[in-house]
Amino acid sequence: MKLCISSSGPDLDSPFNPRFGRCDYFVFFDTDSGKYNAIRNEQTAADGAGVKAASAVDAHKPEIVLSGNIGPNAFAALQAAGVAVFLGSAGTVKDAADAWQNGKFTRADAPTSRGHQGLQG
Amino acid sequence: MRIVVASGKGGTGKTYIAASLAKVLAPVENISFFDADVEEPNALLFLGPAFGKADAGREVQAPDFQEELSVPVPSVNDDKCTACGKCVEACSFNALVAIGGHVLFYSHLCHSCGACFTVCPEGALVRSERRIGVVTTYRFASFLFCEGRIDVGEAKASPLIEDLSERAGGEAVSIIDSPPGVSCSMLAAVKKADFCILVSENTPFGLHDLEAAVEVMYSLSLPFAVILNKWQPGYTAPEEFIKKENIPLLLKIPFSARLAGLYSKQLLIDEFDESLTGKLKEAGMKIIAEIREKQ
Numbered sequence: 001m002k003l004c005i006s007s008s009g010p011d012l013d014s015p016f017n018p019r020f021g022r023c024d025y026f027v028f029f030d031t032d033s034g035k036y037n038a039i040r041n042e043q044t045a046a047d048g049a050g051v052k053a054a055s056a057v058d059a060h061k062p063e064i065v066l067s068g069n070i071g072p073n074a075f076a077a078l079q080a081a082g083v084a085v086f087l088g089s090a091g092t093v094k095d096a097a098d099a100w101q102n103g104k105f106t107r108a109d110a111p112t113s114r115g116h117q118g119l120q121g
Numbered sequence: 122m123r124i125v126v127a128s129g130k131g132g133t134g135k136t137y138i139a140a141s142l143a144k145v146l147a148p149v150e151n152i153s154f155f156d157a158d159v160e161e162p163n164a165l166l167f168l169g170p171a172f173g174k175a176d177a178g179r180e181v182q183a184p185d186f187q188e189e190l191s192v193p194v195p196s197v198n199d200d201k202c203t204a205c206g207k208c209v210e211a212c213s214f215n216a217l218v219a220i221g222g223h224v225l226f227y228s229h230l231c232h233s234c235g236a237c238f239t240v241c242p243e244g245a246l247v248r249s250e251r252r253i254g255v256v257t258t259y260r261f262a263s264f265l266f267c268e269g270r271i272d273v274g275e276a277k278a279s280p281l282i283e284d285l286s287e288r289a290g291g292e293a294v295s296i297i298d299s300p301p302g303v304s305c306s307m308l309a310a311v312k313k314a315d316f317c318i319l320v321s322e323n324t325p326f327g328l329h330d331l332e333a334a335v336e337v338m339y340s341l342s343l344p345f346a347v348i349l350n351k352w353q354p355g356y357t358a359p360e361e362f363i364k365k366e367n368i369p370l371l372l373k374i375p376f377s378a379r380l381a382g383l384y385s386k387q388l389l390i391d392e393f394d395e396s397l398t399g400k401l402k403e404a405g406m407k408i409i410a411e412i413r414e415k416q
Binding site for chain 2: 047048049051052054055058073076077078080081082
């Protein structure tokens with residue numbers, strides 16, 4: 001299973017970042033092989049960060065996104081791409097993957113914020 | 122002609138002075154008033170009583186026209202769209218995304234630039250519209266009043282303000298009440314001005330935001346002058362700044378409890394005293410004459 005985890009750094013022991021649209025990195029983690037790779041979340045846009053992030057994530061074809069909060073724009077885009085979104089909290093990227101495997105993340109059926117929340121901090 | 126009253130800082134008395142100027146000039150000029158402070162258009166609270174009472178039966182305000190203002194936005198025809206992504210590349214605002222074999226459109230991110238229509242090779246983008254606000258017009262006996270009101274939650278006010286600015290062009294003397302600040306909304310209001318009046322208050326806060334507003338005037342090469350409102354002796358920095366920059370100071374309006382009392386009763390400067398009324402009228406006439414000389 002290929003997971004995409006919102007992160008503050010490019011590694012498995014980087015801090016899990018609870019903001020989807022405005023996190024720093026996305027770490028893609030294959031639960032079968034244990035292999036991972038990361039992309040930087042290019043935040044050039046004042047508006048539409050979530051849309052751009054969802055599009056960049058989808059290009060790597062994960063089956064599941066793990067994050068803490070997701071806005072309406074990104075959620076709609078990931079839904080259209082058929083990517084399931086699970087939300088929860090964790091210390092590191094690896095912790096998030098483990099927590100998800102232990103059923104500690106919750107599947108989102110709606111966005112958690114009205115957008116722009118990531119800009120607050 | 123367009124005379125725009127702007128401020129930078131909110132709460133300087135911009136609307137009060139714009140409305141007062143309209144009232145004192147109305148007997149001698151063909152005046153129209155455009156309330157372009159579209160997030161909080163409230164000049165009618167002053168000008169409705171001031172002019173409505175002159176028209177029999179117009180104390181209860183009913184507008185003469187009300188028009189919805191919409192901006193063009195694309196809608197995706199899924200039968201024609203191949204999700205090639207050309208529109209996504211062309212969009213500077215991330216309002217379009219190609220994902221899961223479809224193009225999704227986010228209306229509230231769209232700036233209506235039209236680039237997506239131009240680049241779509243399939244003709245899959247259909248022009249549709251999104252309402253952003255309402256333009257309301259009142260025709261008083263001697264006076265045209267027009268206000269823009271942006272819809273709640275609508276982020277981009279510029280198209281509505283530009284629409285009002287277009288209406289304000291022409292022979293009549295149009296007084297335009299600008300939104301505060303120095304962002305896109307204010308620039309949309311001032312950019313076609315024949316003259317700008319910057320209203321500042323005589324405080325460090327007023328001066329701070331006046332400097333920003335003056336920078337806008339310089340960058341757009343607009344002729345302008347300053348009115349210092351709520352003026353009292355003791356703090357001289359705003360006047361020193363105005364003098365240093367060689368900006369005409371049209372008027373100093375005193376910090377006065379009686380004036381604040383008039384304001385709270387929707388009464389304008391002409392109720393204060395003849396001297397101030399005369400100076401305001403004279404300043405307005407001078408600006409109009411200056412604009413006519415150039416035209």
